[in-house]
Amino acid sequence: MRSGDALDPCLRCGAVIAYSGNGRYARFCNAYCRKSYHRQQAQAGRVEQPRMLPGMPRLARSRRAPAPPPPPPPLRPAALNRQIPLFDRPMRDLTRYDAELHAELDNPALILARSRAAQIGQERGWSAYVRYDVDRSLPMLLSGHIDGDQIPEAEVLQLTGFNLPARRVAAVLADLDLLTGQRPPAIEDWIVRQTADLPAGFASCARDWLFWLHNGDTRTKPRSDATIYTYFGLVRPYLIEWGHTHDHLREITKDLLLAAMDKLGGRRHHNVLTALKSLFRYAKKDRKIFTNPTQGLRTTRTPAHSSLVPLQETRIQAAADVADTATLRLIIGLAAIHAARPVAIRHLKISDVDLANQRITLNGVTRPLDEFTAQALLAYLRERARQWPHTKNPHVLVSRITAGGQRPVSKYFPKQHLLRHGIQLEEIRMDRVLDEALANRADPLHLACVFGFDATTAVAYAEAARRILTEDHLSLDVSFPDEGC
Structure with missing residues (x-):
């Protein structure tokens, strides 16, 4: 109850409740009670209702006043009587930035950059979170800024270590001609x-x-x-x-x-x-050739499982040659041995790996951990501890962007190096499943137990393996193993 409210019965409903000072009506039924009361008075002949005559303009309903337009951006600060710097400003280490000690929120360049960042965010449709992160990043770069200073792009890229949008901030600074040393993509x-x-x-x-x-x-x-x-x-x-x-x-x-x-x-x-x-x-x-030889050729996509064929040895060797780092060896090992999908590799957590008992959990299915994958995991974890010794990220795979948070790596991270050589991680995974189906009499139940597939996926792979075995696809001499094997 507010200080100006009174306790009296409502004229319409008779409820004894606090009502606002705008008439003798309860606050929760103010509009309804007022209209009903005037209607009753008009029916009794006490109040004459206004009549709409032909030609009279209809009054528009009262609406909330539109929001005022955003204030115009401040003008560029006028150059003060300062000495022109003889040398470029050296790059600063942003890890030493302390907001309480170094922030200068009244810096003219910072005020201008914040206003321009708000305008660019509205023009390009940045989300509220991105606009907030950009606004939070600008004081780290422009506190202590003087006329004539140029911010190196390498300094802006340090923001990625704080999970801040460095590219968006660089776009704002480039728009204000405050960015230098821009590198081509x-x-x-x-x-x-x-x-x-x-x-x-x-x-x-x-x-x-x-x-x-x-x-x-x-x-x-x-x-x-x-x-x-x-x-x-x-x-x-x-x-x-x-x-x-x-x-x-x-x-x-x-x-x-x-x-x-x-x-x-x-x-x-x-x-x-x-x-x-x-x-x-x-x-x-571009008139580099006279005719297009691909004109008229059809690119009809066939179902994924019905067109499965084993990978050629050259493709397998190319994938092995690409795996020259600990990260790639782990990714290819999980896909080629455990048939792990890229999403399962990205979301694999350290708690899912039991090196002592040689077990690993992928997609909720616990399976034995082979020697190759175990060695690849140990090599990668050592490399991970060397690069990011203090990271709290629970996932096995981390990058320089996700090391400071809790998120998994991006969808592009597991396959970025493979795509440059025309190798699809999904091809390696499907070839592993097909090889298992060919070695076990195309048994869908075996595939479902080993890889955790549902019935539809297991049957599809089994049918593809059965087709290869019956048609002797690509001159493969594959036979069913003996019953005792």
Whole structure:
């Protein structure tokens, strides 16, 4: 009950309850009681209700006043009589920043950057959490800022160690001309390095195609880095093979493409043909070739399990050659031996690994831990302890972004190095399941017990294995094992 309220019966409902000073009506039924009371008075002839005559404008209902527009951004602070710095400001260590000691919230450059960050966030649709993190990051960089100072980009990138959006903050500082030492995207250097090894007649076309995928044009949106890595990994072997017998991309005919596609099947056929279509479509558009040999070729996707075939030895060897770090050896070991999906690898926790008893739990299924995976786990955990000795992240796989939090690594992390070589982690996992099905008489019950599959998935893999065994697919001489084995 507020100080201005009184205890009297309501004129409409008779409830003895505190009512506001705006009339003799209860607060919870104020609007209803007022309308009902005036209606009763009008029916008794005591109050004359206004009548709407033809031509009279209808009064609009009262609405809440619109929110005032945001204040205009402050002007750039005028340059004071300060000495122009002779040298660039050295990069600071943000781990030594203390908000209570170093924050200068009245700095003109900080006030301007905060206002501009709010505007950019509204224009680009940043979430409330991102806007808050950007606003929290700016005092770390602009406290103590004087006119003429430029902030190195390497200093801004230190924010990633605090789980703060360094790229968003860099965009704000670049908009205000306060950022220096901006580096080109890493993928541009990767494109130049990778295409330099191609034959001369194919290198320029492939390089321009990858840059087109990265930057886009007026009618095409830029593609993600993962798409660029995947497309080039799929196309690169064919460009090298064609470079031995041809001098330019324009010499590639449809017969050569069909001969290359005949060796593939299922999802692999679909992915390679999609990447080649993108390459030749760009080359035709940019007038690097006269005709598009992929025109008319169909990329019909077949069901995943019905098109399963064992991986070729060259693909398996390529995956083994890529695993040159402790992280990749662990990822490939979990996929190639335990048939773990990428999401299970990302969410694997330290508590799921029992090295003493040689057991591991994946997707809620506990299974024996083989020697290769155990050694890969020990090597990775030693490397993890060396790089991030104080991390509290419960997951086995951590990165420089997730080491300071509790989140798992991103979806792209387990397969980033494999995609650059055209290797899919899902292919390795499916080949492991298919190999188990071929070795155990295509028994779906065995697959469900070993890998924790449901009935539908286990039956699908068993049917694919049975088809390979009956049709002798790819000239495989596979026979059922003896009953005693």
